Amino acid sequence: MTTMTRHEIVAERAESLLARMSLAQKLGQMIMSERMATTPDDVRDFHLGSVLSGGGSAPGANAVGDWVAMNDAYWTASMSEANGRLPIPLLYAVDAVHGHANVLGATVFPHNIGLGCARDPELVERTARVMAKEVLATGVDWTFAPTLAVAQNIHWGRTYESFSEDPAVVASYAAGYVRGVQHDLGTDGVIACAKHWVGDGGTTAGNDQGDTAISEEELERTHMSPYYPALEAGLLTVMASFNSWNGDKCHGHRYLLTDVLKGRLGFDGLVVSDWDGVDYLHEDYGTAIGMAVNAGMDVFMVSLEWKRCLELLQQQVEAGIVPMSRIDDAVRRILSVKLRFGLFEKPRPADRSWSNSDSFGSAAHREIAREAVRKSLVLLKNEDALLPLSRAARILVAGKSAHNRGHQCGGFTVAWQGETTNEAIVGGTSIWEGIQALAPMAALDEHGTSADPALHDVAIVVIGEKPYAEGMGDLRLGGRVEKGSHNPAKPHNLAPYGKTIELAQLHPEDLALITAIAAKGIPVVTVFVGGRPLVVNAELDASQAFVAAWLPGSEGQGVADVLLGDYPFHGTLSFAWPQSAAPSYKDEAPRFARGYGITTG
Structure with missing residues (x-):
């Protein structure tokens, strides 16, 4: 007797389930609704396949137990057999992009730009394992990570989500990250999702969700290549990108989604849309839905109007615009992912081995994050x-970010756009708290008014950007811009972070503080906290030492460890550091080349 392979077993089970499903059940599996617009009864009645938490969307008091209870209620509803219903377990998804940072008390790791400077794939795999364990502690199944964007323009508000501007560096992290998240797809893993397919980091002028106007050869060489090792590592899901490629939106791009990803690259997992991402394909929502599913979209992430999406999807099928073969293919992929993940064998969230684990936010997890902080720091002067x-x-x-855990964590932390206080980040240490623990003669004065060479041998001034995410982090010379939406009824028109990549224009208070302290004859060590390299020529010149700390996350102690010599400076730039604030800054010689970094010890 021939023994069936695991792949064959999964395929057979998926076909068996598919044959028993009604159209309503199939279409329900293709909907991912947001928790604030979804009840457990909705999951049961509409056969929903997945639910997500958007940035900042959290149950109850946002404690671990609240998440487990919520997920348990949704899962229980999905398993109802009332009225002949076919039970198919629900997947719950979150944006755990640098730790499970939606949840209070989570271990928050450095954002990817810092990890890229560590040049340490094994470390990044360990950070992904910790993130997965903390996701499991809340009963969640799926994280929208890793981001494999290769940012080509630091005007982009998502630059910090990119490990590097060099696709080889990004690719070096991809497989390990997927392994860290998914593990063996048993009780110790969650589902990974590489994003955003494809070209999100290459848009003109770095405009979020804009147009990546490049050749197919460049698209593949720069933006597709990091996906190859992720796919080889067994990646289960991919998220489509908001951007366009040469004028055509990726969410409706059959060539990129079906011909390349699913066809040539052999991806047999599922493709999920980004947040309301299909809406921008056409001003008629039903038409947009049909365009997306025919292009290869398997799961629709919908913020509020998921019932309307479901209704219009059914209309598209009944009108023959979307063939049943495409619906069956999408649902077969969804079922296969759930089966490969072992979801049908897993107990309810409340009874899973990792749920409510006291390892969430533990000292052991935070020590790995602290190591990641130490290795991500880059000494520029x-x-x-x-x-x-x-x-x-x-x-x-001194400095506005010296004692501010919110600033050092950045976007996608507790709230979508991040937080700006210590109180919002439960656990961890600010940079000041880390220094205070090691240097008993240190004193905090955020405004620096007490600076006195008779009292102070040196000043550490912590400066930089405040938290932001996505389009609200863009730096655009023209301010608000329309970003090429194909749906004039729903334009992208978010206010950007600013108009320039020159820090002195964005935050003049930083340079003023550095120069005021330096003018008193006190040597200044400047620590830059931010999501991208910015033009800091004046700040560099006024400082005796300058450190790029990026967005280190909750463990500011790691910054202090290196400043005070317990560990050496290790990191090297994953992006070139600009010399000029001109729109064409990349055409000029950088202040510091990619790969630069002074080592100590």
Whole structure:
């Protein structure tokens, strides 16, 4: 007797389930609704296949137990057999892009741009394992990570989600990240989702959701290539990208979704849309839905109007615009992902082995995050070997981000756009708290008014950007812009972070503080907290030492560890650091080339 392979078993089970499903059940599996617009009864009555939490969308008091209870209620509804209903377990999804940072008390890792500077794929795999364990603690099944964007323009508000502007660096992390998240697809793993397919980092002028106007050869060489190792590692899901490629939106791009991803690359998992991403294909919503599913979309992520989406999807099928063969293909992929993940064998969320685990936000998890912080720091300037500092030094700690865990975590932390206070980030340490723990003579004065060379040997000034995410992080010379939506009734028109990549124009208070302290004869160590390299020529010139700390996450202690010499500077730039704020800044010689970084110790 021939033994069936796991792939054959999954395929047979998926076909068996598919044959027993009504059209309503099939279409319900293709809908991913947002929790705030979805009840457990909705899951049962409409056969929903998945539910998600958008950024900042959390149940109850946003504690681990609240998440488990919510997921348990949704799962229970999905398994109802009332009125002959076919039970198919629900998947719950979150944006755990740098830790399970939607949840209070999570371990928050450095954003990808910092991890790219560590040049340490094994470390990144370990961070992904911790993230997966904390996701499992809340009873969640699916995370929309890793981001495999290759950002080509730092005006883009999602630059910090990119490991590097070099596709080879991004690719070096992809397989390990997927392994870290999915593990063996048993009780210790969650489903990974590589995003965004494809070209999100290559848009003209770095406009979020804009047009990537490049040849197919360049698209493949720069933006597709990091997906190859992720696919080889067994990646189960891919998210379509908001951007267009040469004027055609990726959400409706049959060539990219079906011919290339599913065909040539052999991807047999599911493709999920981004947040209301199909809406922009056409001003008629039904037409847009038909365009997306025929292009190869398997799951529709819908914020509010999921019932309307479901109704219009059915109309498209009944009118013959979307063939049943395409619906069956989509549902077969959805079922196969659930079967490969072992979802049908997993107990209810409340009874899973990792649910409510006290490892969530634990010291062991935070130590890995602290290591990631230490290795991600890049030393750009160090006159007279000022760093590392002595623990006995009289240190003045100043700057708006010195004692602000919200600033150092950045976007996609508790809230979509991030937080700006310490109180919002439960657990961890600010950079100041880390310094205070190691240097007893240190003093905090965020405004620096107490700076006195008779009292202070050195100043650490922590400056940079405030939190942002996606389009609201864009830097656009023209301010608000229309970003090429194909649906004039629903334009993209978010206010950007600013108009320039020059920090002194975005945050003049930073340069003013550095120069005021330096003018008193106190050496200044500037620590830059932000999601991308910015033009900081004046700030560099006024500082004796300058450190790029990126967005280090909840463990500011890791910054202090290196400043005070417990560990050496290790990181090298994953993006070139600009010299000029001109729109064509990449055509000029950078202030520091990619790969630059002063090492110590």
